Amino acid sequence: MYQYNHNDQILIEERVAQFRRQTEQFLNGEISDDGYRNLRLRNGVYIQTHGPMLRVAVPYGILNSKQIQKLAYIARTYDKNFCHITTRQNVQYNWPKLEQIPDILAELAKVQMHAIQTSGNCMRNTTSDHLAGVCVDEIEDPRPYCELIRQWTTLHPEFDFLPRKFKIAVSGSRDDRAATQFHDIGLHLVENTAGEIGFKVLVGGGLGRTPVIGQVIKPFLEKKHILSYLEAILRIYNLFGRRDNKYKARIKILVKEETLEKFNEMVEKEWLLIRDELEVSDARFEALKSHFVPFNYDTKAAEDNTFEQHKHENSAFAKWMEHNTVAHKIAGYQIVFLSLKHPQTAPGDLTAEQLDVIADLADRYSFGEVRSTHRQNLVLADVKQSDLFALWQSLEAENLATPNIGTATDMICCPGLDFCSLANAGSIGIAKEINEILDDMDYLHDIGDVKINMSGCMNGCAHQSVGHIGILGVDKKGVEWYQITLGGSSSNEAAIGERLGPAVAKHEIASAIGIILDVYVQQRLHEETFLETVNRVGIDPFKAKVYANH
């Protein structure tokens, strides 16, 4: 993974010093509330229902074991022993004290971490494929480009006060696991007819209140022009994006109001003026790539097949292998998902003890590296097949081996009314109820790939509009209700879910999800997945059953 150089380290230390001073000035009444609010947001500090929340950046979802240990230390020392993985691969603490946040940031800086631009109307942490560099369907490893973008976006002097937040995602594989079609800018590494690799650039995608699928603005951009092209889009957005209404301030609205054709003309004109001066040199690309060379894999890893024997003897291990691991590009290695969706815990939550164990397991079995996923799980990406059984046993002991990756209980879920000051409704409690009705693992595995995404308000942090089943909490006269959508997807076949009907009462939502899954089982043909069935039969059969008694 990327290792900081001297200047990278100086920059984050100077940022800590700056935030320490800003916080002291605020506590002494020397900065206005509104001024401090915007400064703290740019350091990941929100004020939530119970007090401050700190969002720590995990650039493109990659962590090393030292960083995991530091996250554990912070959870123990400054929080209530917990942290939470977000839908943008970041880490959140829900219980820090404001006056201690500069100290937390100083601790993070010791392990090359920070919370810069994890909130606020600025360029946010760049996200990517959690299987980057190890998956079998990769065109090119996106991580060097993610790091280039991380550096360029960090403290960019011109674009820190944008009309609204701005998110960039990069994918380098054929299957889009980074939801690039739902980002302000989505970058997809592609190969052109001449065999060269460049970027397909999408613009104007986004979730939240008005979900929009991004449109292709440049089918093929030479890699050396990536920064100039991003800068051109950002400058046009900064100058012309709407600032009169926060709900119309995202770039998707600018693209829609101007039309893609006109927006493209504006960007192209700007880009041609800056293209040559901002060209990225081959030497810079090579230097970045040198941080992401493949690990020193054991060439004989495939020879030890004892895990097959374990699978044969232990059906729980076999189930875990089937659901929580995927093929690695190197023979004899496997990619392992750590499920943070144990039925008894809030989706994405981790304790300090679990973090310490994960750091240790990463050191022992996966070259000391851990990844976070936008579905709020973790990944050990480089596990030798001969280590799988021992790893599974350790994960099982920590409740990190629930064999539910990609199933209906692998829900993504925002903190909801329990923590968030924006929320209209609870989400964690509903996740628990859904878990209770889906407690039969065989049924769950029979249903297969179903992505349930649940947000406690319109802001859509859990990306409900692209869930195969989306659940959105709404407030009706002080009572929590839930709207259901079906058929959304953030993968290659991007789609926004269709609303099933009127919102469902809190006590009925879990059973409504149960009914929807039953309808799927009745309606599916052969090997059809949930999404394929919904796309074929439409929402009516689901609607008929869910609202049968209304």
Added chain:
Amino acid sequence: MQIIKNNQLIENTWTYVSDDAPVVSGNICVSLARWQAEKADLSKHAGNLGVRLSSTDDVTSLGSDLGIFALIELNFADFMDGRSFSQAYLLRNRYHFQGEIRAIGKFLSDQTFYLSRVGVNAFEPENLPQAHATLNDFTVFYQ
């Protein structure tokens, strides 16, 4: 009144003349609208000339007039309005404006570092010592 210019605290030598006020002697700054309306008369002014831009003014509209000005003020109506940052970039880097670019109005002291990186070299802040102290918050940067 003191301002920050080129990292130093100096006395301000400019007077802003509002749209309905008579022109005074010395270095004067006017709104873009007044400049456009009274260009011929103002060009004869004995002192130096400056123009005050709001975040919604189009800097490209200044064209060849840029050479006449010794000062361009970027007036922040709200510190959240980041358009002034792009205006400064364009004036300094695209149109190669050589004179003083001054941030005025409701910007934050903590924005002076960023502003200096996009070409602003003078500041008329609410809190002078605070703004001066934050101007050099960072010794390194990526852009």
